[in-house]
Amino acid sequence: MSKVVEISPTTRHEGHTKLTMQVDDNGVVTRGDWLSLTPVRGIEKLAVGKTMHQAPKISSRVCGICPIAHTLAGIEAMEASIGCFIPDDAYLLRVMLQCSNRLHSHALHNILSLPDMYIPGTDTHINPFTPEQPVRTAALRIQKLREVGQTIGEIVGGEPIHPSNPRVGGMYKNISPRAQIKIYDLVKEAIPLAAAHKDFMISVFKDWDERPMASVAGGKEVEKTQKFGFHDQGYMAVDPLYGSSSLDLDQKWFPERWTEVRPWDWYQGELEVSLEDPDYPIGGTTKVGTKVWPQMEACTGVPLYDGAPVEVGPRARLAMFRNYDRKGAMGLQIARSMEFMDTLYSISEAVEALDTNGKVIADEIPQGDGSLGWAANEAPRGTDGHLTKVKDGRVEWYSLLVPTTWNFPTVSRALEGAPWQLTEVIMRAYDPCVSCATHMMVVDESKKVVAQKLFQ
Amino acid sequence: MVLGNYKDCVCARAADPGILSASQDGGIVTQLFACALEHGIIDGAVVAGQGDEPYKPVPIVATTVAELLEARGTRYNVCPNVSMIKEATRSYGLDKVGIVGTPCQIQSVRKLQLYPMGMRSVGSKIALAIGIFCMENFSYQGLEAMVEDLCNVKMESACKMDIGKGKFTVFTERGAVSQIPLKLTHKFEQPGCHVCLDYVANLADISTGSVGTPDGWSTVFTRTKAGESIWGKAIEAGYFETKPISDVKPGLDLVTKLATDKITKNQKTLDERVSFGVGKGLRNPYL
Numbered sequence: 001m002s003k004v005v006e007i008s009p010t011t012r013h014e015g016h017t018k019l020t021m022q023v024d025d026n027g028v029v030t031r032g033d034w035l036s037l038t039p040v041r042g043i044e045k046l047a048v049g050k051t052m053h054q055a056p057k058i059s060s061r062v063c064g065i066c067p068i069a070h071t072l073a074g075i076e077a078m079e080a081s082i083g084c085f086i087p088d089d090a091y092l093l094r095v096m097l098q099c100s101n102r103l104h105s106h107a108l109h110n111i112l113s114l115p116d117m118y119i120p121g122t123d124t125h126i127n128p129f130t131p132e133q134p135v136r137t138a139a140l141r142i143q144k145l146r147e148v149g150q151t152i153g154e155i156v157g158g159e160p161i162h163p164s165n166p167r168v169g170g171m172y173k174n175i176s177p178r179a180q181i182k183i184y185d186l187v188k189e190a191i192p193l194a195a196a197h198k199d200f201m202i203s204v205f206k207d208w209d210e211r212p213m214a215s216v217a218g219g220k221e222v223e224k225t226q227k228f229g230f231h232d233q234g235y236m237a238v239d240p241l242y243g244s245s246s247l248d249l250d251q252k253w254f255p256e257r258w259t260e261v262r263p264w265d266w267y268q269g270e271l272e273v274s275l276e277d278p279d280y281p282i283g284g285t286t287k288v289g290t291k292v293w294p295q296m297e298a299c300t301g302v303p304l305y306d307g308a309p310v311e312v313g314p315r316a317r318l319a320m321f322r323n324y325d326r327k328g329a330m331g332l333q334i335a336r337s338m339e340f341m342d343t344l345y346s347i348s349e350a351v352e353a354l355d356t357n358g359k360v361i362a363d364e365i366p367q368g369d370g371s372l373g374w375a376a377n378e379a380p381r382g383t384d385g386h387l388t389k390v391k392d393g394r395v396e397w398y399s400l401l402v403p404t405t406w407n408f409p410t411v412s413r414a415l416e417g418a419p420w421q422l423t424e425v426i427m428r429a430y431d432p433c434v435s436c437a438t439h440m441m442v443v444d445e446s447k448k449v450v451a452q453k454l455f456q
Numbered sequence: 457m458v459l460g461n462y463k464d465c466v467c468a469r470a471a472d473p474g475i476l477s478a479s480q481d482g483g484i485v486t487q488l489f490a491c492a493l494e495h496g497i498i499d500g501a502v503v504a505g506q507g508d509e510p511y512k513p514v515p516i517v518a519t520t521v522a523e524l525l526e527a528r529g530t531r532y533n534v535c536p537n538v539s540m541i542k543e544a545t546r547s548y549g550l551d552k553v554g555i556v557g558t559p560c561q562i563q564s565v566r567k568l569q570l571y572p573m574g575m576r577s578v579g580s581k582i583a584l585a586i587g588i589f590c591m592e593n594f595s596y597q598g599l600e601a602m603v604e605d606l607c608n609v610k611m612e613s614a615c616k617m618d619i620g621k622g623k624f625t626v627f628t629e630r631g632a633v634s635q636i637p638l639k640l641t642h643k644f645e646q647p648g649c650h651v652c653l654d655y656v657a658n659l660a661d662i663s664t665g666s667v668g669t670p671d672g673w674s675t676v677f678t679r680t681k682a683g684e685s686i687w688g689k690a691i692e693a694g695y696f697e698t699k700p701i702s703d704v705k706p707g708l709d710l711v712t713k714l715a716t717d718k719i720t721k722n723q724k725t726l727d728e729r730v731s732f733g734v735g736k737g738l739r740n741p742y743l
Contacts, residue, residue, distance in 0.1 A: 154577065160576075165547070173547045176519075176547060176549060
């Protein structure tokens with residue numbers, strides 16, 4: 001007899017979400033929904049009618065964790081629509097910016113996921129804030145890696161949060177030779193730290209994977225199931241590092257393969273919570289008897305690629321470009337840790353190749369004729385696609401397809417077969433960043449039914 | 457308290473004749489930044505560099521002594537130095553920034569340190585703020601009119617300008633000197649300067665200016681711990697010649713007099729503004 005349990009709100013990630021699950025007698029999830037409760041930002045509507053220079057800056061404001069990815073994706077979508085090619089040095093600066101964002105974001109996520117993990121060889125959950133070893137060293141490494149990432153973002157982007165330097169047509173400013181050397185030194189400082197940190201994180205995640213019993217931080221120990229957090233969905237990634245746009249000769253993303261489904265058609269209907277655990281951290285799960293209605297409550301559309309949900313993020317990048325094949329929640333965590341070195345080596349290569357006297361802005365910036373341009377940027381959490389139409393320098397239409405939107409339905413699939421007490425571990429493995437993922441402004445006229453249905 | 461809080465006040469000039477050769481007075485700012493650069497106290501400074509047109513300054517980030525030397529001397533019009541301070545910590549990659557500015561600019565530097573709106577991690581990177589005495593400032597067009605129309609000197613041929621002893625003086629490359637009474641320049645002053653109640657850059661680490669000391673020397677106030685320590689290091693390393701301020705003429709009395717004059721005069725403007733307009737006074741920026 002299946003019961004309904006709900007964890008609301010979920011914790012230790014960006015944004016507001018909940019997990020509504022049907023579980024069997026053993027507490028194993030048979031149907032799970034992970035849904036966003038974050039109110040709609042409306043960025044896409046705000047951008048319409050603004051100049052092409054303004055719109056990416058507005059879209060970057062959707063969230064403070066990967067504003068760099070949104071800025072770059074937005075700007076490159078504009079460039080793709082107007083057909084503007086940027087100078088090589090501007091591209092190198094953007095690559096550095098991209099990597100610095102990924103470096104700090106991955107390190108930040110470690111802090112969020114470590115409390116569920118154990119110190120390898122013991123049964124003690126990791127408290128990232130404890131002064132005891134080996135945790136203190138790891139925490140300090142995380143701090144330092146974030147500092148390096150943010151500082152490089154600050155130098156190259158003008159700001160680490162909402163970078164001001166990137167613009168349609170390239171970058172506003174090149175960096176000084178002194179700043180170039182500073183970046184190089186910072187990277188050199190971070191490489192051994194990142195190598196040690198990667199090893200530490202991978203050993204922690206592998207240790208978790210091999211345990212027969214586990215709990216979330218402060219929760220009850222339950223038996224883990226085989227294939228914890230596995231799903232059978234495909235992967236979507238456009239580049240191991242940076243991104244792709246409709247200006248590329250060899251395009252890696254195809255807008256015509258993307259469709260969007262209403263949450264009404266995707267999520268579970270009206271349910272009543274019938275299982276409750278008052279001891280679940282923090283503050284217990286939703287009370288028995290509460291009415292829940294995921295298909296009405298979800299604030300995101302469900303994007304499909306080739307008609308199915310796909311996973312985006314570190315594992316998708318490694319799986320598509322590096323033959324990575326570890327599945328499950330920890331497979332994703334390990335993939336994320338493996339990306340640390342990539343970011344630093346790429347910054348180091350880019351900064352060496354950069355000519356600080358080179359021009360960073362295109363000679364001519366066309367004003368656009370209203371044709372569709374898209375750019376997909378590999379944000380820390382996955383493929384961040386921005387689509388736009390620019391005419392006479394103004395945005396006519398703008399749409400954001402951000403990483404966690406893609407991951408919502410995939411995570412819902414991955415929950416199946418896991419004990420419900422551990423589902424937050426699966427969800428957290430995807431490093432959810434929900435605020436930008438919330439987009440109900442469906443573009444196609446016929447699909448506006450969503451809004452109507454909600455207002456009824 | 458028209459001179460603000462200060463720990464020490466001396467009469468000083470740079471010991472390096474190379475700096476003095478083209479400096480405005482005692483070469484204090486240039487020499488002090490050069491000393492701070494060489495001691496690693498700062499790794500760059502925002503100074504008024506040469507713009508496209510003669511005597512039109514633009515803020516630049518100087519990271520070498522050579523760049524500092526290029527920027528020597530006063531250009532009597534507006535140079536938005538504070539606008540470069542963020543860029544200095546960004547694309548220039550500096551961690552310890554020096555900045556020179558008029559009292560109002562030093563006020564904004566302190567304000568951005570207190571309320572870092574849009575100035576993330578900038579405030580902590582300001583290592584040395586040098587203020588210069590300022591009675592008022594001119595717009596570039598105003599200066600051009602003063603030099604070309606009143607002094608009859610082409611801007612291109614001026615090699616130095618100076619304000620002192622009630623006169624505005626322009627020196628040309630061919631040795632001619634053209635002087636007008638300061639009274640004639642008043643109409644070119646920026647109206648915004650008339651609400652300023654700070655003559656000697658009260659909030660700077662070190663403030664300096666020619667008033668109070670003989671020609672070729674400058675009056676130097678050290679105001680903060682940072683300023684005191686940098687000044688101490690510079691003196692110890694022999695970057696400056698100094699005399700006690702009590703030994704020189706006209707001394708602190710003149711500085712006090714001019715500061716009082718400025719504050720009294722501008723207080724009047726402020727008071728007038730309170731009742732300016734119909735039923736709505738203009739805000740006093742110092743309240």
